[in-house]
Amino acid sequence: MTETPTPDSTFEDDGQAAGRDPLNAFMPGERLKLPPSAPGPLSGLEFAVKDIYDVAGHVTGCGNPDYRRSHGPAEATASSVTRLLDAGAAMVGKVLTDEFAYSLSGQNPHYGAAANSNAPGRSTGGSSCGSAAAVAGGLCDSALGTDTGGSVRIPASYCGLYGLRPTHGRIPIDGVAPLAPSFDTVGWFARDPETFRAVGEVLLGDDESHFTFDRLLYASEAFARLIAEVDTRLEVFVERLEMRLGKRQPVSPAEAEGGLDSWSDCFRHLQAAEAWDSYGPWIRESNPTLGPELQARMTWAEEVAGMGDKLARCSELKATVRTRLDSLLGRDALMVLPTAPDIAPLLGTDPDTLFRQRLDVMALTSYANLxxxxxxxLPVTTRQGCPLGLSLIGPRGSDRALVDFAESFARSAGF
Structure with a gap:
């Protein structure tokens, strides 16, 4: 881990009263800013950081005031932050996260909800809510988030952004507060494909081998879950992908286990057990104030942590999914699927509805999760004036090739 010299960091007032953060994207209080370490390929670019990333000399809050109060300053800066600073980018602040990054709602009970500039009155999605809000609203050019179960992909879809969940382990995750380490990844957002690719070049480095995409897999079981209007709007861009990659090949890899809901159930249990390992001891010791959603989720996670047989079966399924999708994609295929079932939910949606929507979302995110x-x-289209994303899954380790394809496809398809 690389030390970041704290004397070079500066603070400024969060500026919300002055209107400089009208989106409630940044963490309240003093705004942490870091200058570039040196000129580089990202010179002139400004980025924000989800408040689960460490910056040396400053407390990482993880979206919970009691956690912030009970923890001291970080000793070192997350290497993903350092990579951007070393490439010439400037950090402009830490941004809002759902508590412990354990939610897709984007509605923090302690700090409020960040505003979605591209879908007013609707959620940004979570847990990288502040990251997506800040980029969508033009408060910075890019932002670091994390993705365990969809926390970059879903806000990207809801806010009309480019976002990547990388191959698990591709980007070092040191200095990032864990949720479920066997699933946690470092991801980022951008408004335009050029910035998205430029940040990717710095964070990802080069692929270890060459990938050429000339097959298109079509996740039939995922598209079958969509309402007709969403399917129709995304179909336009699936057809454009066919022009690049050839006729689609329908696949339903979850069918052998009873469908995507069984994959989602598997992921949710494994994630919950790891989340309890990450935060359960501190919760027991500190008895913090948690929001209702997180409190219920952690109560369930404690129960799940004791389900040895269930977790063993889920681990076996996870290994099966990994092998099956590796075989399907080979080294030359991309799989297309909807990022989310629909546009962002309205703010104020009742908890029961949000829970059902979360299950629908996680059925789609389970492909890459497991x-x-x-x-x-990719921010390809809209419905009711609100963004709607389309996703591509690439072979293991093909991250740079996938990002390059995304940029090229965006330019050719005109979104």
Whole structure:
């Protein structure tokens, strides 16, 4: 881990009263800013950082005031942050996260909800809510988020952004507060494909081998879950992908286990057990104030942590999914699927409805969740004036090739 010299960091007032953060994207209080370490390929670019990333000399809050109060300053800066600073980018602040990054709602009970500039009155999605809000609203050019179960992909779809969940382990995750380490990944957002690719070049480095995409797999079981209007709007861009990659090959890899709901159930249990390992001891010791959603989720996670037989079966399924999708994609295929079932939900949607929507979302995110494969979400279209994303999953380790394809396809398809 690389030390970041704290004397070079500066603070400024969060500026919300002055209107400089009208989106409630940044963490309240003093705004942490870091200058570039040196000129580089990202000179002139400004980025924000989800408040689960460490910056040396400053407390990482993880979206919970009691956690912030009970933890001291970080000793070192997350290497993903350092990579951007070393490439010439400037950090302009830490941004809002759902508590412990354990939610897709984007509605923090302690700090409020960040505003979605591209879908007013609707959620940004979570847990990288502030990251997506800041980029969508033009408060910075890019932002670091994390994706365990969809926390980059879903906000990217809801906010009309480019976002990547990389191959698990591709980007070092040191200095990032864990949720479920066997699923956690570092991801980022951008408004335009050029910035998205430029940040990717710095964070990802080069692929270890060459990938050429000339096959298109079509996740039939995922598209079958969509309402007709969403399917129709995304179909236009699937057809454009066929022009690049050839006729689609329908696949339903979850069918052998009873469908995507069984994959989602598997992921949710494994994630919950790891989340309890990450935060359960501190919760027991500190008895913090948690929001209702997180409190219920952690109560369930404690129960799940004791389900040895269930977790063993889920681990076996995870290994099966990994092998199956690796075989399907080979080294030359991309799989297309909807990023989310629909546009962002309205703010104020009742908890029961949000829970059902979360299950629908996680059925779609379970492909990459369980396999650890890279998935990019592209802001291809809208419904009711609100963004709607389309995703591509690439072979393991093909992250740079996937990002390059995304940029090229965006230019040719005109979104």
């Amino acid at each position: 396999s650890g494969l890279p998935q990019v979400s």
